[in-house]
Amino acid sequence: MRLYGHRVTWPAALGMVIIAVNLMGAIGAPWLAPFDQAEVVCEAWDDPSAAHWLGCDNLGRDLLSRLLFGARMSIGLSLLITTLSFSIGIVAGFTAAIAKGWVDTALSRAVDLMLAMPSLIFAFVVLSVLGTDIPVLVVTLACLDSTRVFRLSRALAMNIVALEYVEVARLRGEGLWWIITREVLPAARAPLIAEYGLRFSFAFLFVAALSFLGLGIQPPDADWGSMVRDYRDMINLGVSAPFWPAGAIAVLTIGVNFVVDWLLAIQSRGHGENA
Amino acid sequence: MSVSDIVLEVDRLRVAAGAAVLVDDVSFTLRRGAVIGLIGESGAGKTTIGLACLGYTRNGCAIAGGRIVFRGQDILTLSAAGRRALRGPGVAYIAQSAAASFNPAMTLFEQVCEIPVRHGLMTAAAARAVAVGLFRELDLPDPENFGRRYPHQVSGGQLQRAMAAMAMAARPDILVFDEPTTALDVTTQVEVLAAFRKLIREHRTAAIYITHDLAVVAQIADDIMVLRHGRMIEHGTAEQILQAPREDYTRRLVAERVRGHSFVARADGGAALLSVRDVVASYATLPRVIDGVSLEVRRGDTLAVVGESGSGKSTLARVITGLLPREAGEIRLGGEVLSAGLGGRTLEQKRRVQMIYQMPDVALNPHQTVLDIIGRPIGFYFGRSRGEIRARVLELLRMMDLPESFIDRTPGELSGGQKQRVGIARALAAEPDLIVCDEVTSALDQLVGEEILLLLKRLQEELGVAYLFITHDLGVVKRIANKVAVMLKGQIVAGGETETVFAPPFHSYTALLLSSVPEMRGDWLDEVLARRL
Secondary structure: OEEOOEEOOHHHHHHHHHHHHHHHHHHHHHHHOOOOOOOEOOOOOOOOOOOOOOOEOOOOEEHHHHHHHHHHHHHHHHHHHHHHHHHHHHHHHHHHHHHOHHHHHHHHHHHHHHHHOOHHHHHHHHHHHHOOOHHHHHHHHHHHHHHHHHHHHHHHHHHHHOOHHHHHHHHHOOOHHHHHHHHHHHHHHHHHHHHHHHHHHHHHHHHHHHHHOOOOOOOOOOOHHHHHHHHHHHHHHOOOOOHHHHHHHHHHHHHHHHHHHHHHHHHHHOOOOOO | OOHHHEEEEEEEEEEEEOOEEEEEEEEEEEEOOOEEEEEOOOOOOHHHHHHHOOOOOOOOOEEEEEEEEEOOEEHHHOOHHHHHHHEOOOEEEEOOOHHHHOOOOOOHHHHHHHHHHHOOOOOHHHHHHHHHHHHHHOOOOOHHHHOOOOHHHOOHHHHHHHHHHHHHOOOOOEEEEEOOOOOOOHHHHHHHHHHHHHHHHHHOOEEEEEEOOHHHHHHHOOEEEEEEOOEEEEEEEHHHHHHOOOOHHHHHHHHHHHOOOOOOOOOOOOOEEEEEEEEEEOOOOOOOOEEEEEEEEEOOOEEEEEOOOOOOHHHHHHHHHOOOOOOEEEEEEOOEEOOOOHHHOOHHHHHHEEEEOOOHHHHOOOOOOHHHHHHHHHHHHHOOOHHHHHHHHHHHHHHOOOOHHHHHOOHHHOOHHHHHHHHHHHHHHOOOOEEEEEOOOOOOOHHHHHHHHHHHHHHHHHHOOEEEEEEOOHHHHHHHOOEEEEEEOOEEEEEEEHHHHOOOOOOHHHHHHHHHOOOOOOOHHHHHHHHHO
């Protein structure tokens, strides 16, 4: 099988299938889920049955429905966070590399400052003060994550702005936005896409961790991280409930990484190679 | 000479990379003490042949046929251990860029002595003594202590000679020189060539000398083989190739160098288009790179700025375009004073000065099509509609002698010469008054570069644009420029009409530069060396 002239390896194909299934579940949750995520339909910790394929949770809600709605929340949030963090990080990183001088120094030191603090603790402080609304959560995590993107895009752009075609654009008098989007970004696209996949996994795990600790998504909305938190004690009693959200997190992370590995391999082989 | 004198026999060598054949049907023999020159354009397969003689091919290539017999043994049948024993003591390689080939973290002694010691031929002390001897033979300064230095502590020419010492340390039977002087300045090239020749003659080492410059190979080789597209075009003694080339391609190569001077005189007086006065510039911590430079370019002029690397000629271009702000002095364009930095210049001023670069590969954005590349200045400066832009780009392509179908290609689908033409078209799209040409032919093959020069000349006649032509190649200067400024250490040491500067009485540095340009005769190096003693 080939995609844009590149041979798709079997782990990459598997990863793509995993991502596709997850996305379909997330998008189609309202139609696919047999019940609403907050609806109490059975006894607490009912075993899997024909009516409730994966069983029920601590309040008697259908586990499969919560898993599907949770996918919507977890994946949607991670996408939102990663996209926002890349927008901020790329624009800031490229600007630093293109403008050089004091702009670069100011941006870089500010980022160093943020990187010096453990991001989980930083997120804790911000979310405790500002509350755990979803927009606050997204913006906070995106800003934290964008520091890493800034580092990468600045390093990438440093090499690209030294090329003469960028110099030509500056000599012509082009503005910053043109240089960022037309001259630098196309050359940096491949490593950034690979990094996007990787950071998506991190954002995903980070949201899950925050929810697990009680600072992420608030009940009754389902998300995989808080589901693991709510069900974790039942693992001692042999109830399969915690396995499903934890497994979903693991499988999606692995799937995304399979695809990222494949993208990185293509990129290291160089442009346009079909090998 | 007896048959036993033959150290290397290459027989119908064929090297392929997948389906593409890089070298096909190349045969030659090499006797002790003889030097064969391999000459051709980039992609001719010269380096591939040189490396094959070490039993080595680059990634993705493989020797697909033929034999390479070294002292009676076909090296293509050797085991890995056999090849290891061959490389160094049998055949040694000298690469083009010594700076990139030395390990910057080790001293020269460590690296020069490594081969004989690792192969168990000598003790460390003996190898060191050999290294000192070689440094002395190669006229390196303070040979006893030279090897204690690190690669960055010696000059480019010295490093290239140290690399020859490294190759000679294990007393190989054959040396493979791969463009060893191409990255050096002309004046340095003379010294390095002389040192190489002395080394080869004294040790009676056979050598394969790879270069694209016929005049260089004429100084050192007994035989010359001309290659093109991986095939042998002509093979003969150096004398015969230079004096009586049989093949048409060889004749064109030889003619390129001996072509007479055609001074371009222009009588377009008028006011100065660009005037640079007492300009001083430097990079952050370094001393002045440009130190009090003044020059003037009129409409229709071609002013050549000549000098060796480090003379400040490229920096001068950056100061004129505003990429590097000047510290003192004044630059005027058509009477208006240009601000030092790019930010202070108007769009109109930016439009009037355009630039063409040395490396067309990095001067064109590989992610844009030819239409985007050439069309952008038209849209940007003149605000034309898409249809008008396309029509103008097609017109420019025709002017560059490029087919109109190239408009949808990306730079990756063009050859070096074609890319350079697109670069010229992009500069012309802005309808500039002055084009700064930074070494525009030096990355191109000889014949391709010549066509670019002719194109630039024709465009100047049609459009009246002025050129500031930065180059280290005096041959180019004589053919295209009507004015010259010779730069040395950030200053202009000689300047004026080309005819005046390049005619006696010379400035001493101009004389040195002129005498260092290799000429297409076997005895040129001897003459130069004799004169300098």
